[in-house]
Amino acid sequence: MDQSGIAEGFGYDPASGAIKDARRLAGRRPLHFEAADTVPAGWDGFDAAFSHEVLYLLDDLPAHARALFGSLVPGGVYYAVMGVHNTSPLMVEWHEANIEELHLPQLYDIDDVIAVFQAAGFDTAASRLAVRFVPTAGHGHQGRGRLLDWLSYYYEHKLLLRFARAPEIT
Ligand SMILES: C[S@@+](CC[C@H](N)C(=O)[O-])C[C@H]1O[C@@H](n2cnc3c(N)ncnc32)[C@H](O)[C@@H]1O
Numbered sequence: 001m002d003q004s005g006i007a008e009g010f011g012y013d014p015a016s017g018a019i020k021d022a023r024r025l026a027g028r029r030p031l032h033f034e035a036a037d038t039v040p041a042g043w044d045g046f047d048a049a050f051s052h053e054v055l056y057l058l059d060d061l062p063a064h065a066r067a068l069f070g071s072l073v074p075g076g077v078y079y080a081v082m083g084v085h086n087t088s089p090l091m092v093e094w095h096e097a098n099i100e101e102l103h104l105p106q107l108y109d110i111d112d113v114i115a116v117f118q119a120a121g122f123d124t125a126a127s128r129l130a131v132r133f134v135p136t137a138g139h140g141h142q143g144r145g146r147l148l149d150w151l152s153y154y155y156e157h158k159l160l161l162r163f164a165r166a167p168e169i170t
């Protein structure tokens with residue numbers, strides 16, 4: 001926001017602690033946050049939206065796609081980063097270990113995610129997220145090549161999805 005000339009921003013998350021942190025970190029910037037599990041009522045007319053590692057947590061992906069579509073202006077774009085999906089080996093492992101404790105939905109297939117957003121009306125595109133250096137701390141470098149698995153995760157499997165609402169034809 002400070003560098004990119006963004007006039008105003010809005011964000012939601014069902015975790016009230018995350019909203020509290022966001023409000024504190026926003027300082028006096030024109031950023032507004034609400035605790036909610038979908039786009040809050042009256043939030044629309046956005047030029048751009050983004051989420052980072054949220055899609056895999058959602059039980060009702062079609063409802064999310066429809067809500068985001070409705071919140072954007074024609075020509076608006078929703079960017080979503082998704083590394084947790086069923087062809088991401090480290091995340092398959094992580095998901096298996098955490099599905100019950102975290103009440104996770106089944107892992108999504110990336111092609112199915114794309115199809116859901118297309119059904120909601122979006123033009124879709126995908127890219128790998130452009131990641132360079134990855135801190136080694138916390139990425140298991142105990143001599144078993146685990147660090148290479150993490151690099152593959154960040155370089156290959158963590159995707160940047162682009163969901164665009166078509167501009168109005170005049
Ligand atoms: C893995 S964290 C990612 C947090 C942050 N985007 C980041 O990358 O550091 C997932 C976040 O999604 C939020 N979340 C869960 N269900 C959600 C929903 N229905 N709509 C929006 N956010 C949701 C969680 O509360 C959590 O803050």
